[in-house]
Every structure is written in C-alpha cells, then in structure tokens.
Amino acid sequence: MKLPRPFDTEFNAKVPSELIRPEDWSRRAATLVSAVLIALVAMGFAWAGDWANRLFTEVTNHSRWVHLVLTPAMFVGIAALTFRYAPQARGSGIPQVIAASRKPLRRTSRRLVSLRTALAKVVLTLGALLAGGSVGREGPTVQLGAAIMVQVHRFFRVPSTSGVYIAGGAAGVAAAFNTPLAGIAFAIEELAVAYEQRVAILVMGAVMISGLTSQGLAGNYVYFGQITGGLPLTSVLIAAPVAGVIGGMLGGAFSRSLLALRGPGGRFTARFGKKPLTTALVCGVIVGVLGFVTDGVTSGTGYEPTRMLLEGGAGEYWFGPAKFIAALATSASGIPGGIFAPSLAVGAGFGELLTPLFPADKAGIIVLIGMGGYFTGVVRAPLTAVIILSEATGTSSAILPLFATALIGDWAGGMVCRERLYHALAKGFAPVSAPAR
Incomplete structure (x- = not known):
C-alpha cells in the first residue's frame, strides 16, 4: 500500500489548511x-x-x-x-x-x-x-x-x-x-x-x-488568600445595592477626577501638561504628607492592608479615603504606574466602612463586595471585576452577590463619569502617523 506523501495534492486536500501552512x-x-x-x-x-x-x-x-x-x-x-x-x-x-x-x-x-x-x-x-x-x-x-x-x-x-x-x-x-x-x-x-x-x-x-x-x-496560589463564607439572601438584598451605588459613585468620582486632571480635553489637562515637573512635585508632596500622617499605610500597592481587611482584620476608618487621595494624586502626577491594585485597596477600605451595617455577617465578605462596587465604578468592566475578585480570593460562594454589586456599580459609576476611564485615556495615545511599511 502506498502511503501519501505530505505534499501530494490529494493528501493536502484532505488535511485542514491550518495544519500545513x-x-x-x-x-x-x-x-x-x-x-x-x-x-x-x-x-x-x-x-x-x-x-x-x-x-x-x-x-x-x-x-x-x-x-x-x-x-x-x-x-x-x-x-x-x-x-x-x-x-x-x-x-x-x-x-x-x-x-x-x-x-x-x-x-x-x-x-x-x-x-x-x-x-x-x-x-x-x-x-x-x-x-x-x-x-x-x-x-x-x-x-x-x-x-x-x-x-x-x-x-x-x-x-x-x-x-x-x-x-x-x-x-x-x-x-x-x-x-x-x-x-x-x-x-x-x-x-x-x-x-x-x-x-x-x-x-x-x-x-x-x-x-x-x-x-x-x-504554584497555584491565590492572590489575596482563600476567603470562605457567604451571605444570606437578606444581607445580599441590602449589601449589594448599598455597595454598588455608593462604591460605584465613588469609583466614578475617581475616574472623572483623573480625566479632568489628565484626560484628553480635561479641564486641567493643558495646565498640568505645561508644567509637568511642578505638577509632579505638588502631587508628590500630597502623597508624601499622606504617607507621613498614616505611617506609610497609603504608600505602595496597598496589598497588605487589603489582605488584612479581607481576612476580617480591623482597619482604620480613614484608610479608604486616604488611599483614594493618594492614588488620585499619584495618577495625576503623570508618572508610570497602574491603578488596579490601589483601586482594590480603596475598595477594601470602603467595604470596611460597611461592615458595621452588617454585624451578623462575615466582615471579609462585606469588604469583598465593597471592593467589587468601587473597582467596577473605576474601570467600568463588571465581568472583569467579578472574575478577578473571585479568582484572587478563591471564593465561589460570593459570586452572585459580586455580580449584583458589579452591575449596580457599573450603572452608578456611569452616572458620575460617562466615559470609561481607560478608553478615554487611550485617546491621548491615539496613533496619527502613516502606516508602517
């Protein structure tokens, strides 16, 4: 029996083109x-x-x-x-x-x-x-x-x-x-x-x-550590709307403020752009003063305080607002750096403020829902927010409350800032040159 050769026309016709090109x-x-x-x-x-x-x-x-x-x-x-x-x-x-x-x-x-x-x-x-x-x-x-x-x-x-x-x-x-x-x-x-x-x-x-x-x-590590537990339906019906509306509006306020300071066509963008070093100095002073007053809690990514709050630890009531200002000032300075981790930290601080409203529920889950509301308000990507938080905490029991919070947070964030943050900022990098040859 004669075996077909790889380059025979008859053989090639029977093989998907993706396998031989x-x-x-x-x-x-x-x-x-x-x-x-x-x-x-x-x-x-x-x-x-x-x-x-x-x-x-x-x-x-x-x-x-x-x-x-x-x-x-x-x-x-x-x-x-x-x-x-x-x-x-x-x-x-x-x-x-x-x-x-x-x-x-x-x-x-x-x-x-x-x-x-x-x-x-x-x-x-x-x-x-x-x-x-x-x-x-x-x-x-x-x-x-x-x-x-x-x-x-x-x-x-x-x-x-x-x-x-x-x-x-x-x-x-x-x-x-x-x-x-x-x-x-x-x-x-x-x-x-x-x-x-x-x-x-x-x-x-x-x-x-x-x-x-x-x-x-x-290894198959969990970014923020394993979070267990869930919320009863009665708590979800209250916590999700509260965290979604307030967190989403706060997240939208962050995005709107950053676009006003740094976005294309923003109210203060041209003024800041003319004096980038002065802007960086002022923003650096704000971040430095906050770091001095809070003993460094507002500095960096915010990973450690976020993880502590998710584990049910007691945080300071001022952490969320202080981190909000530090993150906004850092982003407005124009220096390189992301806002994902700081936004999650701000959301954790906001969620911690909600825990007294739900004394019978696990504090870490309330913090997680607060993170979902605020983070969605900032990035306006509810599906991404839910999956990041569920995978980063290894929890599946809070997915439905997170979805409800994220959807409400996306709506609330859009009421405050109509433009999606990253897409609005992308206009400042829009390619204008001729195509590469």
Whole structure:
C-alpha cells in the first residue's frame, strides 16, 4: 500500500489548511514563546515590585520624615525621566494597549508597545514604588505583555494584528493576578468591544500558556488568600445595592477626577501638561504628607492592608479615603504606574466602612463586595471585576452577590463619569502617523 506523501495534492486536500501552512505554525510558535516569556517576565516584575515596596517600608521605618523628602523628590525625578525619554510609558499602560490595538499597523502603535517603552515602564514603575507612590504593577504588566507579544511576532515574521496586542495584554492580566479567566474577560470588556473567533482562540491560547507557566513555577496560589463564607439572601438584598451605588459613585468620582486632571480635553489637562515637573512635585508632596500622617499605610500597592481587611482584620476608618487621595494624586502626577491594585485597596477600605451595617455577617465578605462596587465604578468592566475578585480570593460562594454589586456599580459609576476611564485615556495615545511599511 502506498502511503501519501505530505505534499501530494490529494493528501493536502484532505488535511485542514491550518495544519500545513508555514505561516500558521509560525503564528502558533510566536504565541507559545511570547506567552511563556510574558509569564516569566511578569513573575520577575512582581518579585521586583514586592522588593521595592519592602525597601521603601524599611527606609521609612527608620524615619517617617523620609516621606516628606524622598517621595516629592523622586516624583519629580521620575516625571522628568518619563517626559524626556519615555513619554509613551506614562500612566497605567492599559490605555496604550487599547490605542495600539485600534491601529496595529501604524508606527506610533508600535512605539506604544516597543521594548524600549516596556523596559522604561518597568524601571520607572519600580521607581514609583521606591518613592512610596500609590501605584500597582498590573497595568504596566498589560503593556509589557503586549510589547513582548508584538516583538516575538515580529521575530517570527508574523503580522501584528489587533489580536496580537489584545492577547499580550490579556496574558499580562492573567500573569499579574494569577487569574486566567480574568485575563480573557479583560480582553473582551476592555481591550476590545468585539472580536473574531480567531482572535478569541489566540487570546485563550496565550492566557492558558501564560497561566500554566506561572502556576508551574510559583504554584497555584491565590492572590489575596482563600476567603470562605457567604451571605444570606437578606444581607445580599441590602449589601449589594448599598455597595454598588455608593462604591460605584465613588469609583466614578475617581475616574472623572483623573480625566479632568489628565484626560484628553480635561479641564486641567493643558495646565498640568505645561508644567509637568511642578505638577509632579505638588502631587508628590500630597502623597508624601499622606504617607507621613498614616505611617506609610497609603504608600505602595496597598496589598497588605487589603489582605488584612479581607481576612476580617480591623482597619482604620480613614484608610479608604486616604488611599483614594493618594492614588488620585499619584495618577495625576503623570508618572508610570497602574491603578488596579490601589483601586482594590480603596475598595477594601470602603467595604470596611460597611461592615458595621452588617454585624451578623462575615466582615471579609462585606469588604469583598465593597471592593467589587468601587473597582467596577473605576474601570467600568463588571465581568472583569467579578472574575478577578473571585479568582484572587478563591471564593465561589460570593459570586452572585459580586455580580449584583458589579452591575449596580457599573450603572452608578456611569452616572458620575460617562466615559470609561481607560478608553478615554487611550485617546491621548491615539496613533496619527502613516502606516508602517
């Protein structure tokens, strides 16, 4: 019996074209390599971010006055480096990926996620953490993930379509929180309003590989630790609307304030843009004073106080409002850094204020619902918020209360700030140059 040869016409006709076309194998190889690299780099970035947080805490433990000197000075230095050498690295990183994915073939889009921009983003975000800024690494990891995905695809000579940018950003979210499903949800809600099945497969493949790599090296850890327990229906019917309306409006107030200060066409954007170093100095002083007064609780990502509150620990009533101001001032300064982690911390502080209203219920679950309301009000992505919080706390019993809170929070946030934060900020990075050749 004669066996068919791989290049026989009759044999090829019976085999799906995706299995024999070299460009498809190159695309798969590029996705595999880039997803593994994203996981490895994200883990290294997370370790470096934790180190920067610890170092700043150790320094300020010796003298609280460091907050009043080091923080403003470093804010000015980081702002100067950013606006002089890496203007595309400013802010969160998610708006850059959204802008780049809309016009993937333009040179300006590639600059938004170039290796130089990504490296500057990592270094300057670590600098912001060393300065005591209220920033997170999740947004920068999204930009970093997109940069790695695009550069690896270029190495394999595969065109960088919108799906490549989206998949890289989604893998970044999954690696940052160790939440694979949240990466997929984020790609759907934030990075693209709608996309084809081919892009969906690319996103899921990148997220799966990145997630497996992270879990294989770091273990299947839960970001905030395992939270157990649930809420009775009577408590849900009260807690979800309260947390959704108030938390969503507060989150919307944060977004509206940030857009007024830094958004394209914002009321104070032009004034702040003319004097970036003065703006950074003023914002640094605000963050430094808050750090001094609160003994450093408002500095950094806010991970430790957030985890403590989720575990049912007693926090200070002023934590949420103080963290809100610190996060807004840091973001308004224009220095690189994400708002995911600080927003979750503010939400935890807000949730802690709700716990006296529900003395018979587990405090950690009320805090979690408060986080869902506020975080959704900020990012206006309810599905992403629910999945991130459920995966990051390992809880399934609170999913329905979280969904109710997030949907209400999305509506309430939209009443205060009509524009979605990341999409509005993306307009400031909109590509305008001619297509790349």
